[in-house]
Amino acid sequence: MKSKRYIVDTTLRDGEQSAGIVFTIEEKVRLAKLMDQCGIYQIEAGIPAVGRVEKEAISRIMASKKRARISAWNRLSTEDIRHSMECSPDIIHIGVPVSYVQIYTKLKKNKRWLENELLRCVDMASSAGFDVTVGFEDASRADISFMTNLIKRLEAYRVLYIRFADTVGVLTPGRTADSVKNILEYTDMDMEIHVHNDLGMAVANSLEAAKSGAFYVDCTLNGIGERAGNCDFQKFVAVGERLFDFGIDKAASMELLREFSSILKMEMME
Amino acid sequence: MIRLLDRTLSTLDYGNEAITGNALSELASLLSKAGADWIEIPLEAYCLMGAIPEGVKAVLRIRHSREAEDYxxxxxxxxxxxxxxxAKPLINEIQVNDVKEIELLKRYQNLKHVCITGLDDLILSSYSNEMKRILSIFGKNVWFCPEDHYHCATALAVEWLARGGRNAGVSFMGRGGYAAFEEVILAARIALRQKVSVDLTLLPRIQELLSRLSSVRVAPNKAVLGSRIFTVESGVHADGLIKNPTIYEPYPPQSVGKERRIVLGKHSGRVAIKVKARERGIELDDQMAMMLLEKVRAMSIEKKRGVTEDEFGSLLMEVALNEV
Structure with missing residues (x-):
């Protein structure tokens, strides 16, 4: 029997972040419904802090979903998390930059500040009764021991799983496997892999992460996403199904992809 | 030291009138300058080219070994x-479609130069061990040319080169179902610290030339080559790029002949709004920037696309005039 792995679709969040792509509320709700029907485990529905329209879309997705778990994406900010709580998602996801270039140059903070702020944000969401996942941004350029220490602190806060994000798309399959195995060896946390396709290796890196023990794999429809995009759902499932059970219904996923192609009338599809 | 055999010329349709000897020679030269150590040239191409272009190391594709004598x-x-x-330095190309067939390759151990093509399914296996097995049969000088049915050819070529293989077969944009030349070169530079001195600013020229010789369509988000891979809208990313491009770029756009562009839309943030206004000579305080950001997001959602430069100019004027 094939071992189980779970697809996390981030088309409506990271996919929509690609320049020029905008989904209407109705489109988001329709796509989420089809994702739910085809067996996608988790749908990252958007970023509530973007504003009223985004919040309405996420709330309507929550109201109409059946099986999928709906997550809302947040920066490391209590204000962002308040916006998310208004949408009552199943999961509040908190993105935290973990590479030194991101901590010291982008945030202009230090590791101690980051750790305290993260625990404050996680505690806020968790205390309010939400399931919480944490995304390690730029993890592929971060210090593994710093990440494992952070995870050990997060274990006490009932975080469901950690997203290991190859934010700039520089992983190779070998490095992906090493990173995932290292973290799993030193912590008790489940892992999610989130990769970008800058070097054309998103499918291979995701597969290698799943082979190394990551239970959750992030994908987008048609592989849309920042720069060269994310791991392409259709390609990943086609290859990965030879090793894993994703619980994806083929007929429903074909309908989802047809609907997506008809919605995305932009340069990307030409 | 890694070495790439580029097979792009072997993937062209030689019934196409646009293919001339000069164009093929230019393509071979550009690919060499961009990091291909050898260019595979099929007989049809060589007949049109008449000679091997200067500075190009070439591998001639022939049907029978004795044909080598004629060229x-x-x-x-x-x-x-x-x-x-x-009699001649002949590379015997062996197609292997299943990882289980690797064991059978021992019967070709006597061949001097071997190129293993195929093995898409290596990615599903413990590829590190299988690659070691191939190297132990043929030695480090064996060529490996992974195919792409499982969308992992680039990854396999890179892993091959990272794990002791010296020679890999590729093609521009992965034409013909191989690993993509431009992706393998970039990965070699970034992940393996190899091919650091080759000129990758030539990639757009190669792409343009190839599009004249064949029906090439490049997706806007195609890795390394896509027209939109350095176009940024997201507020978080734009903010990071303004502070330090290495925060969100795996390599400088200029290194592959491209430029970064920050555009505005639903996912923009305050910092990008301020920067875009400053480009037009207008300094915005935080309150004005937030006001303008709301207008930009509303227009992007309403029009279901990004906001153009002209539209941003009009919105900026509205906000600036309201303040006066």
Whole structure:
């Protein structure tokens, strides 16, 4: 029997972040419904802090979903998390930059500040009764021991799983496997892999992460996403199904992809 | 030291009138300058080219090993023939479609130069061990040319080169179902610290030339080559890029002949709004920037696309005039 792995679709969040792509509320709700029907485990529905329209879309997705778990994406900010709580998602996801270039140059903070702020944000969401996942941004350029220490602190806060994000798309399959195995060896946390396709290796890196023990794999429809995009759902499932059970219904996923192609009338599809 | 055999010329349709000897020679030269150590040239192409372009190390694709005698001057000859041929440096190309067949390759151990093509399914296996097995059978000088049915050819070529293999077969944009030349070169530079001195600013020229010779369509988000891979809208990313491009870029756009562009839309943030206004000579305080950001997001959602420069100019004027 094939071992189980779970697809996390981030088309409506990271996919929509690609320049020029905008989904209407109705489109988001329709796509989420089809994702739910085809067996996608988790749908990252958007970023509530973007504003009223985004919040309405996420709330309507929550109201109409059946099986999928709906997550809302947040920066490391209590204000962002308040916006998310208004949408009552199943999961509040908190993105935290973990590479030194991101901590010291982008945030202009230090590791101690980051750790305290993260625990404050996680505690806020968790205390309010939400399931919480944490995304390690730029993890592929971060210090593994710093990440494992952070995870050990997060274990006490009932975080469901950690997203290991190859934010700039520089992983190779070998490095992906090493990173995932290292973290799993030193912590008790489940892992999610989130990769970008800058070097054309998103499918291979995701597969290698799943082979190394990551239970959750992030994908987008048609592989849309920042720069060269994310791991392409259709390609990943086609290859990965030879090793894993994703619980994806083929007929429903074909309908989802047809609907997506008809919605995305932009340069990307030409 | 890694070495790439580029097979792009072997993937062209030679019935196409646009293919001329000069264009093929230019393509071969550009690919060499961009990091291909050898260019595979099929006989049809060589007949049109008349000669090997200066500075290009070439491998002639032939049908039978004896054909090599008729075309002197190549570094290697490559053929699907399984027979040894001592008179010329012949690469015997062996198609392997299943990882289980690797064990059977021992029967070709006597061949001097071998190119293993295929093995898409390596990615599903413990590829590190299988690659070691291939290297132990043929030695480090064996070529590996992974195919792309499982969308992992680039990854396999890179892993091959990272794990002791010296020679890999590729093609521009992965034409013909191989690993993509431009992706493997970039990965070699970034992940393996190899190919650091080749000129990758030539990639757009190669792409343009190839599009004249064949029906090439490049997706806007195609890795390395896509027209939109350095176009940024997201507020978080734009903010990071303004502070330090290495925060969100795996390599500088200029290194592959491209430029970064920050555009505005639903996912923009305050910092990008301020920067775009400053480009037009207007300094915005935080409150004005937030006001303008709301207008930009509303327009993007309403129009279901990004906001153009002209539209941003109009919105900026509205906000600026309201303040006066």
């Amino acid at each position: 002197p001057g190549f570094d290697y000859y490559i053929s699907k023939s399984k027979e040894a041929y001592e």
